[in-house]
Amino acid sequence: MIRRVFIAILVISVCVGIPILIEWSTTGNPETKNIHMELFRYGTTPSIIRANRGDELIFTFSASNTGHSFLLQDYRIEVKVSPASEKVEVRDPLQSSYENIIDTDKVHLTAGLEGWWGKLVSLSRFRCHIYCGPMHGFEQGDLIVRPNWLFSGSLGLLVAIIIIAFLRVRWSSENEPKLIPPPIDLNKKLPILDKILKWRPLQFVVTLPVLAGFVLVIIAGFFGTKVGGRNFGVMLTWSVWMALLTMILVPLGGRIWCLVCPLPALGEYLQRGATVQVRKAKKEGKYGNRFFGFGFRWPRKLSGTWLRLLFFLGMGTLSASMAGQPKWTATALFSLFIIAIIMSLIWNLRSFCMYICPVAAFISLYSPFGRIVVRSRDTEICGNCRERACLRGNEKGWACPYELCVPNIKRNFDCGVCTECFKSCPYDNVTLGLRRGRWTERFASYGQAWQAIVLLVLGMVYPLTILSPWTVMRDMVNVIDKATWLEFGKYAAVLWTIALGVVPLLFWLATRFGMLLSANKEKKQNIRTSGIFSAVTGDVFKKTMPALLPLGLSFWATFFIATVMINLTFIIFSISDPFGHGWDLLGTAGMPWVQVWPSGIPWIQATLVLTGLTFSLKKGYQVWFNETGRKNDALKGFAPTATILILLAAGMLIYFTNF
Amino acid sequence: MKFKEILATISVIVSVIALPLVINWYHESYVLGAYPEGTKVITLSAVAKGGAWTLDKVDGTNYWWKDFKPATINLEEGDKVVLRFESTDVHHRFYCPELNIGPVEVEPGHIVTAEFEANEAGTYRYYCTSMCGDCHFYMQGWIVVTAKGQPPQQPEEIAMACEQHYEKPPKKDMVTWGKYLYYKNACISCHGDEGQGGVENINYIKDEIPAHDILAEKLWLKEKEHVDIFVDMLKKRVDFEDLEEEPDIPLFNLVLKQYNAAKDLIRYGKHCAKADAAGPEPPLQMVSWQALLTDYDMDSIITYLLMLYEWEDDEE
Incomplete structure (x- = not known):
């Protein structure tokens, strides 16, 4: 064991050490550079400034259209540039007072920060701190100082991870079936939790405050300030809610958000004709409860995960414009709210959540990570059960809004944790479990496989467009502000083709290639004759795609961790002055905007990508090991898919650390 | 259960409707x-598109x-007023020098x-003094203070509104291109649509914004033909620093000096000096155009202004 740890450390030291040495030895000597920065809506030329540590940088500035600023928080400098003057105002952004402003035409800067941490910082992001339009928040560029330890080191670490993964496979024994322990029965462990889960008004009570918050978001979006960063609606939706979902709620709680989601709440109350109580059906029918509305079954052809995936992709394509303009955020959320109400009166149960809700496309896909699971306690009891109260509902609890029968819940994807079955089960056989060991969810349909791919792609597209230093990328997604519909159309077409066509095809071919690599002669012949798009390949493809989940979620997290760290102070003052109407509820409305540890963002992002990749490789190997039963075959089979994942991760790593 | x-139903209604x-x-x-009793609270919203401080x-x-129109704020003598400023888009600066x-x-x-x-009845002009976009120079209006019991005074109409529908002419013809830039960049809001100037600039040492339709005279180009020769040189993009032979214009060195001065004024802007040193800063300032106009653009505008000069027919 000690030998293995020693070897691992050796591998890491060599893999990280060599690139760092190369980076160190190829960095040139300090010199003086003159840089003219042109600031415009929304970006700068040059957008990436490259320098060597110790370079003397002499900046001059100009701005077109309106006033902009060049804020480089790492270097404690903010330069205000007006189109109407050749002089600029320089101040320290960390000082809240507007004293000590210097009027000048040239700004001197020495590349590289002081201190031990400063020596590690290469990428410093500059932004605009004078609101100049809807995409203002995304006007950014980089000052990158060589030697770039993070860039070279993290790529080295990536190689080390791959080597160690191989070694671990070698060291593992061939036939050692790993037993996954059953989840901990939280209802038994915590009697109070059991009581809470069976408490009728539970869902209502936890949803109500969220519903109120939702109403505030809508009001703020429509009637509040147009400035995203100062608007409660935009901040709560994009910087708090989405970040919470991505980084905390889904990874820990799976679909726990669905318990408190306000979107379908009002529709559900109308459909049930009740908020907290249960209505028993007058005569026995399909359900044990009485519902209002037409209660049609959702058309079979439209069921599955495809529709909500397309909705998600649609909203994802437009999200930059939505985040930049409060009214579009409000419009989108309000439309979903209305659609949910209408649907609940026409179709049965939570058809909206099951087939339409774009948010569910995200939450459901990544829900296997969730440690909290709803399962049946004793399968035998369920086997003997005739009433199936969980599915049909009774006088104690409503019929499952997701059309699930508890014994059939083996995966987190479908159950929205509404806790009705805890109440309705006459045998007290439903438990809230805490998962131990790894997750084992499999994809049941191609829809889910595609979902995993599309979300992986979007997880890369967000950082690449919205957090991009390149103006061109931001202009493409900024359709509502600039009305560049043609450009946007091209972008949307390319994105949709890549996400729905090109990347899935790549993964499909990689799976098939892997099958051929790992199979013996006989099997190879079988695979060859079955054709490229055969169900045989499709089956393995569906089994492999869960390997995309860790990397996908880590990409999403890279985006939202940056968003939160940049906007944290904005969140605080948007709570104090939710609509930008001059309120000051917490006394924080006037505080200055300061980013939280901006120099740490690339480090966190690189860590996230590497962690995601590690777990993706692990997952993929497990899947293939289960499929082939042999270490070597599993390695060969997973290799092509793994190569794609490694390349994607490497690409994002380079992007986060060196662009 | 009923209770x-x-x-629960009431609390849903409360959060959806009452909130x-x-x-x-x-x-x-x-x-x-929260403001002290008796104060008039007025919220002014700044809109860059169209250029307006509006009460809407x-x-x-x-x-x-x-379309938001610049607001006229009517007050009575003795009113205590709180102005709440809100920007709906970019950074603006409110300035009413006389008040x-x-x-x-x-x-x-x-x-x-x-x-x-x-305190004192009168009409007071207010401005935006931070360059906020294409309509910045039109972003002005009036605060009208009327004596008690009197009907409010009608302020002088601020003649021009921000139009942004000028058709873009080809760049080749310097006169039409210069005219286009002169209109589009809102030079007309201070210097007049025919370069006549005359707009009042409070506490400015010259009182009014000087006229530019006499630019030819200012450049010491005293004859129509001299203007033509000079404009022709501009059109040919002659390098004045490196002339092979001097053109047939009298006092050409002086002409060149004046021309360079005029161009520097466009390029770097000019701070308008105060008439009364203790008084307010003049609200209208010549801004620096170097970031927004190219060398060719500036020459086009100069060409257009030179062409505005009205030559007297001297056929005797």
């Missing part, structure tokens, strides 16, 4: 009502379609206030 159900009402009530009575409420429901208000920096998303007392 719980009713309570907005509570917000409105809080705003009206606690935020706007500007929000996500109307910003994109409504000694501002310059107030108005950042979007954040309300700032200014208090003053309307």
Whole structure:
């Protein structure tokens, strides 16, 4: 064991050490550079400034259209540039007072920060701190100082991870079936939790405050300030809610958000004709409860995960414009709210959540990570059960809004944790479990496989467009502000083709290639004759795609961790002055905007990508090991898919650390 | 059970319907009502599109379609006033020199206030003095203070509104291109649509903005033909630093010096000196255009202004 740890450390030291040495030895000597920065809506030329540590940088500035600023928080400098003057105002952004402003035409800067941490910082992001339009928040560029330890080191670490993964496979024994322990029965462990889960008004009570918050978001979006960063609606939706979902709620709680989601709440109350109580059906029918509305079954052809995936992709394509303009955020959320109400009166149960809700496309896909699971306690009891109260509902609890029968819940994807079955089960056989060991969810349909791919792609597209230093990328997604519909159309077409066509095809071919690599002669012949798009390949493809989940979620997290760290102070003052109407509820409305540890963002992002990749490789190997039963075959089979994942991760790593 | 159900239903209705009402009530009575009694609270919203400080409420429901007009603020003598400034888009600066208000920096998303007392009847012009976009120079209006019991005075109409529909002519013809730039960049708002100048600039040493239709004279080009020769040189993009032979224009060195001075004025702008050193800063300032106009653009504007000169027919 000690030998293995020693070897691992050796591998890491060599893999990280060599690139760092190369980076160190190829960095040139300090010199003086003159840089003219042109600031415009929304970006700068040059957008990436490259320098060597110790370079003397002499900046001059100009701005077109309106006033902009060049804020480089790492270097404690903010330069205000007006189109109407050749002089600029320089101040320290960390000082809240507007004293000590210097009027000048040239700004001197020495590349590289002081201190031990400063020596590690290469990428410093500059932004605009004078609101100049809807995409203002995304006007950014980089000052990158060589030697770039993070860039070279993290790529080295990536190689080390791959080597160690191989070694671990070698060291593992061939036939050692790993037993996954059953989840901990939280209802038994915590009697109070059991009581809470069976408490009728539970869902209502936890949803109500969220519903109120939702109403505030809508009001703020429509009637509040147009400035995203100062608007409660935009901040709560994009910087708090989405970040919470991505980084905390889904990874820990799976679909726990669905318990408190306000979107379908009002529709559900109308459909049930009740908020907290249960209505028993007058005569026995399909359900044990009485519902209002037409209660049609959702058309079979439209069921599955495809529709909500397309909705998600649609909203994802437009999200930059939505985040930049409060009214579009409000419009989108309000439309979903209305659609949910209408649907609940026409179709049965939570058809909206099951087939339409774009948010569910995200939450459901990544829900296997969730440690909290709803399962049946004793399968035998369920086997003997005739009433199936969980599915049909009774006088104690409503019929499952997701059309699930508890014994059939083996995966987190479908159950929205509404806790009705805890109440309705006459045998007290439903438990809230805490998962131990790894997750084992499999994809049941191609829809889910595609979902995993599309979300992986979007997880890369967000950082690449919205957090991009390149103006061109931001202009493409900024359709509502600039009305560049043609450009946007091209972008949307390319994105949709890549996400729905090109990347899935790549993964499909990689799976098939892997099958051929790992199979013996006989099997190879079988695979060859079955054709490229055969169900045989499709089956393995569906089994492999869960390997995309860790990397996908880590990409999403890279985006939202940056968003939160940049906007944290904005969140605080948007709570104090939710609509930008001059309120000051917490006394924080006037505080200055300061980013939280901006120099740490690339480090966190690189860590996230590497962690995601590690777990993706692990997952993929497990899947293939289960499929082939042999270490070597599993390695060969997973290799092509793994190569794609490694390349994607490497690409994002380079992007986060060196662009 | 019945009681719980009713309570729950009421709380849903409260959060969906009553919450907005509570917000409105809080705003009206606690935020706007926080100012001392007897003060007039006026909210002015700055809109860069079209260039206006408006009294209308500007929000996500109307910003994109409504035309906002500069507000005339009518007050009575002795009014105590709180102005609440809100920017709906970019950074603006409110300035009313004669009433000694501002310059107030108005950042979007954040309300700032200014208090003053309307002591003397009169009409006072206010401005935006931070370059906020194409319509910046039109962003002006009036504060009208009327003596008690009198009908409000009609302020002088601010002649021009920001039009942004000028058709873009080909760049080749310097005169039409210069004219286009002169209109589009709102030079006309201060210097007049025919370069006649004359707009009042409070506490400016020259009182009024000087005319530019006499630019030819200022450049010492005393004959029409001399202007033609000079314009021809501009069109040919002659390098004045490196002339092979001097053109047939008298006092050409002087002409060149004046021409360079005029161009520097466009390029770097000019700070308008105060008439009374203790008085307010003149609100209208020549801004620097170097970031917005190319060398060719500036020459086109000079060409256009030279062409505005009205030559007297001397056929005797």
